[in-house]
Amino acid sequence: MNLFVKRIFLIFFGFFLFFSSLEFYFWYGPSGMSFKSLYSVDPVLGWDYMPNSSVSFTDDMGHESVISIDANGLREDNDFSSDRPTVIVLGDSFAANIGLNSSDVYTDILEDEFFSGVNVINFGVKGYGIVQDYLKLRDKGFDLDPDLVVLVFSTGSDFMDDSSYSSTFVFSRNRPKARFEEGSLVFYGIPVDGEVDSVIHWMLRRSKALYWLYYAVGNVIGFSEHPLFPPEVRMIDDSSVLANGSFHLACDLLLSMGEELDDRNVDFLVLISPRVHIVDDEMFMDLSNDYLLSPSDRFSLNNRFRECLEAGGVDVFDLSDDLVAHERKSRGLDLYDPSDFHWNARGNMFVAEILYDHIMDEMNVSALKKNT
Template identity: 25%
Template structure:
């Protein structure tokens, strides 16, 4: 019977081909070049009759493997020597479920907060009142002007040391100018204007602020305020929310869980089949690789720079499934929901989200002024608005976005129109951040401000507010 190998020709008796053909083969798959090489090596290495071609092939493979290990070793040493090794373990967790707001800080929680790429590694501690700040007495000291900062993760400031966050910079600059000022930080990650209004009602007003400074982030605050969008993004209703009924705000689902979810959750595309096999073939290597500083440094950056390759590595089991896998599960038409705030024209759910946002801003202003204080708004810029390369990367990562028209200044214009109608003083930081000509103001992967960004924001707020504070 004729015998065919990876080389042309006939397997003559006594030849290496014939011995290879007649030997029993182990139960290995043979559907790739690598598998065939494994079979050949098993036959010839066992008999000490390795042909010259195979010896050269093995030598070349050994050199390549040696080069790979050498390069990996050099990079491993470089990452460690340069202090770029990301922390091991898990970052501290500072939040707990809260029936009033959905979630809130755990009083006394402390520890180091960091992300997988190791872009930041900052210590933080929640004070006894659940605020991400130093301790303040509820009763305002005599002769002190108080500013209460409301906001989300940009105001919360976990990614930088607390004394370098913008609220601390503002307090430091105002006091250095001869004023007696306390700037109390009440920012909480993920909160929208609705939760900030509820916090002010429940806790914030007890501090008797003279000014409430709302740090509004158009990048997701509008979405947070509309429960249909928020629930679609969050995967369910996790918080109290407001609806507009006959032009009036109506509070629902407080305490959290007291009402069924809304029926108007924004529809999202059906998910694609899971791209990750049930048992990736190389997953057994992952615990070993996790000890490498270079591996921990490289993988999070690979997910951003080459998500398709990262998906392949996740399919093989060499890295944990991450954002690239979540995106693949959404299918080729996936567009992250939050970017809808930049789409033009806006879809109907976003128009409704802006209406409820306007109502929430009006109600917060009304309640603050009833208490004898002033509401001001600082508008927080997003990284894609400031850095064109960041927006281009988003468009490349989600090709379906290229079929639509986007306007990165649209949310800032719409918010400015609302605040002017309501006669609320505001400072838009977007032009200030765009005019900056130094190093980046953002953590490139995380997207929040770094210490330079906080310093620039704090200084801009000082310049804006100092003349109006006694």
């Protein structure tokens, strides 16, 4: 075997060891829990929680946690009583907080520590878009006769989820879509037509290391089919039909949901959850340098979206100002898990407190005021 062949062999062998170690870490390391066992295929929603499923894991700090789904397909066993007012929280991972014990999630904190005699039910599912939230509300939420529905809108992904095919961490599955025809909301793509069909997605469904590498590189050079570039870049500087259409579809979907809830005498609040680069000054400065954004761009997308919703009579609470103020005071990302930039337990407590104050001080939900 000549020297050149040996070097090629060593390069490939080294890559094999690296990739195998990475795969082992993602499957069996501290953050290697497989949340996929919590989910099942759903013909309408694409995916949803599997009733009576659970998964246990140990986080990077050594804390052991158990995530359980109850018989109704909701996070944990909810102590629901039809005699009490009910708050339903919809959204994606910033609603679900699937990496924390239920007792550390702001929905449980609201029910246990802030409200008195109020059901707070978490309908959040990681990866969901507005259409999935809307359909799940119709399918399961209205049966609970809610007094208030809170939809957590994640600016990092929710603008794009409902306007184009996008795979997710769960099954790389397609999702239901929506459009407006002559002013009427029409859902389509139901039943959902299975997994995104490509060799790449087939491989991504089976390799956590490959999934991580694919989206890490895709985020940098922009080849992934669901762009992870910050929404401030996609939605402000991009005047394409896709960008404008995504913005207006998101707004129109929430306005339609608000009208349907109003017809049922249910209060509605859209809670804007900004991406971490909006919250942290240093991260936004790096973003500005990379994408030539101005300081005025920092909150312009959130403000524009809030104006669109409020013009249609929907209540909006943007968490950005409170989160930025806290992180400046703490001089660091005190409220975020550095591994995935979602709220940690401290962040969930902070969100519970300011959300409770907003509901009680700024909204007139009579059923909640009577029970608090």
